[in-house]
Amino acid sequence: MDEGSEEFKISKPYSFVSYFKKTMRPGDVECCHFSNKDCNQSGDAESLLDFRVTFGNTPEISFPCSAGGGLVITGSRNESSTINLEATCNHPDGTVSIHLAI
Numbered sequence: 001m002d003e004g005s006e007e008f009k010i011s012k013p014y015s016f017v018s019y020f021k022k023t024m025r026p027g028d029v030e031c032c033h034f035s036n037k038d039c040n041q042s043g044d045a046e047s048l049l050d051f052r053v054t055f056g057n058t059p060e061i062s063f064p065c066s067a068g069g070g071l072v073i074t075g076s077r078n079e080s081s082t083i084n085l086e087a088t089c090n091h092p093d094g095t096v097s098i099h100l101a102i
Contacts, residue, residue, distance in 0.1 A: 034047070034066075034067035034068040039067065040067040042067075044067065044068075045066065045067055045068025045069075045092045046066055046067070046068065046091075046092065046093070047066065047067040048064050048065070048066060048067075049064070049065060049066070049067050050062050050063075050064055051063045051064070051065055051071055051087070053073060053085070053087075055077075055083055058083060061085065061101045063087035063089070063099050063101075064089070064097075064099070065087075065089035065091070065097075066089065066091040066092055066093075068091075068092035069089050069090050069091040069092055070089070070090045071087060071088070071089050071090075072087070072088045072090075073085060073086070073087045074086050074088075083101075084100075084101075085100070085101040086098060086099070086100055086101075087099045087100075087101070
């Protein structure tokens with residue numbers, strides 16, 4: 001995000017009881033290994049997880065990515081406070097998927 005003070009939260013829910021949730025600032029990096037049951041109930045690197053992202057009071061946006069992959073989210077906020085996001089998932093099998101949210 002362009003604004004240095006913008007915070008966003010990423011959570012990877014897989015049950016009603018436990019999930020991985022972090023509040024991050026632009027440039028932050030977080031990791032939760034796919035074998036960690038708090039992040040991925042199955043422990044399988046290929047499990048598809050739903051990363052749910054919010055920016056301040058914006059509606060939640062979901063991005064799928066493999067548990068053993070890496071998700072990079074980039075974006076900006078324009079003058080009317082519209083958020084434009086791109087999420088790139090690098091899956092453990094070497095494939096890449098890109099998801100846009102405007």
